[in-house]
Amino acid sequence: MTERTKVLLVEVFPKVAQTITGMLNNIESIELIPANLSNSETALQTVRQTKPDIVLLELEMPGVNGIQCTEIIKRDLPQIQVIILSEVSSADTVRQAMRAGAIDFINYNNLTFEELLSVIQRVVTNLQQEKIRNRLQQQLAEQTLDSQKKQLEGKVISVYSPKGGTGVSTVVANLGTVIKESKPESRVLLMDMDLQFGDIAILFNQFPPRSLVDLAIRIQNIDEDLIESVVFEDQTFHIDLLAPPQKPDLATTIDPSSISTILTHLRKTYDYILINVDSHLEESSLLALSNSDLILLVAVQQVSAIRSLRAFMNVLSDFAISKEKVALILNRYDEANSITAKKIGDMLSLGVAHMIPLDVKTAEKSANLGIPFTVDSKKSEISKSFTSLLTLVNNKLQQKEKASV
Numbered sequence: 001m002t003e004r005t006k007v008l009l010v011e012v013f014p015k016v017a018q019t020i021t022g023m024l025n026n027i028e029s030i031e032l033i034p035a036n037l038s039n040s041e042t043a044l045q046t047v048r049q050t051k052p053d054i055v056l057l058e059l060e061m062p063g064v065n066g067i068q069c070t071e072i073i074k075r076d077l078p079q080i081q082v083i084i085l086s087e088v089s090s091a092d093t094v095r096q097a098m099r100a101g102a103i104d105f106i107n108y109n110n111l112t113f114e115e116l117l118s119v120i121q122r123v124v125t126n127l128q129q130e131k132i133r134n135r136l137q138q139q140l141a142e143q144t145l146d147s148q149k150k151q152l153e154g155k156v157i158s159v160y161s162p163k164g165g166t167g168v169s170t171v172v173a174n175l176g177t178v179i180k181e182s183k184p185e186s187r188v189l190l191m192d193m194d195l196q197f198g199d200i201a202i203l204f205n206q207f208p209p210r211s212l213v214d215l216a217i218r219i220q221n222i223d224e225d226l227i228e229s230v231v232f233e234d235q236t237f238h239i240d241l242l243a244p245p246q247k248p249d250l251a252t253t254i255d256p257s258s259i260s261t262i263l264t265h266l267r268k269t270y271d272y273i274l275i276n277v278d279s280h281l282e283e284s285s286l287l288a289l290s291n292s293d294l295i296l297l298v299a300v301q302q303v304s305a306i307r308s309l310r311a312f313m314n315v316l317s318d319f320a321i322s323k324e325k326v327a328l329i330l331n332r333y334d335e336a337n338s339i340t341a342k343k344i345g346d347m348l349s350l351g352v353a354h355m356i357p358l359d360v361k362t363a364e365k366s367a368n369l370g371i372p373f374t375v376d377s378k379k380s381e382i383s384k385s386f387t388s389l390l391t392l393v394n395n396k397l398q399q400k401e402k403a404s405v
Contacts, residue, residue, distance in 0.1 A: 074101030147244035195251035205370025
């Protein structure tokens with residue numbers, strides 16, 4: 001469940017305080033800390049006691065003013081975000097506030113709810129990204145580099161695209177069957193982290209009764225027995241499926257921080273874990289990507305999709321995700337399309353590692369039958385491309401193992 005952002009309002013003018021309080025109470029994502037603060041001394045004391053995520057701070061206060069108060073807050077509690085409130089907003093005053101450490105400045109004369117909401121949402125997004133970065137960096141620092149142990153663990157392969165409808169789930173399903181066919185003794189799990197509308201199981205014509213939620217809510221007791229009771233084995237292809245919840249609203253019951261723990265235990269049970277990563281870059285998706293040995297980044301020949309990929313590539317380093325473990329895959333590749341593989345590689349500053357040809361007829365037939373086309377249409381060019389993709393995956397994983405020794 002998403003944690004609400006704690007906000008403290010420090011406003012000495014009653015009418016202004018009443019107006020802004022009314023607005024804040026209508027923003028569902030925040031928790032307004034109840035307080036009636038009339039001066040900087042009590043304001044600072046309350047900040048230290050409650051440790052809010054955001055402080056909305058009046059510029060003109062008795063005693064220490066808002067800018068001086070901001071300096072104290074940022075010195076003692078630098079993680080707290082401060083937004084200055086004022087009736088005036090000269091360029092010089094705004095500069096002083098920013099130098100003191102304020103993240104934003106609001107002139108409350110004629111302030112609308114939409115304007116306040118926009119500022120709050122922007123600051124909340126920055127806070128969430130900072131928390132995710134800190135968690136990922138902490139996790140990275142705690143990861144063991146014991147190469148022997150790593151060789152014994154299962155490999156996590158995430159398949160991701162920031163743009164929906166690019167065929168990520170199809171890539172996961174067909175790559176999974178190719179891996180299983182090439183290594184029948186291996187245990188393969190397909191984990192669907194499109195938590196609201198994932199369809200991996202449907203591609204196998206299956207409807208698992210249990211889901212990722214059943215692991216997440218029992219995270220304190222997770223072990224091999226619990227995993228075996230939750231995953232669903234496809235008896236035809238002997239691939240295990242870890243499905244998203246049947247009801248989309250149950251996705252919010254999954255604590256994103258549980259994803260790392262779940263993957264740690266899955267590595268001990270499976271040789272290969274393939275993840276269908278949700279296109280939305282929320283904490284659970286980022287943790288899945290961070291914990292992956294290899295990320296297959298799926299692109300299609302569309303300008304909007306390429307722009308989304310470029311934005312994703314720009315934030316990789318912010319979330320401690322190495323570009324070295326990313327391989328760019330072009331899905332539904334059509335040689336007649338003017339957006340060529342070379343153009344896409346140049347736009348993303350990342351060479352195209354593999355191309356899956358466009359074959360609408362075979363893909364649609366496969367989806368309708370509930371049988372991956374790498375099984376149903378083995379001789380098709382699109383199926384042969386997955387045999388080549390498996391070679392690429394194995395080479396990438398071997399390179400990673402050698403680099404870690």
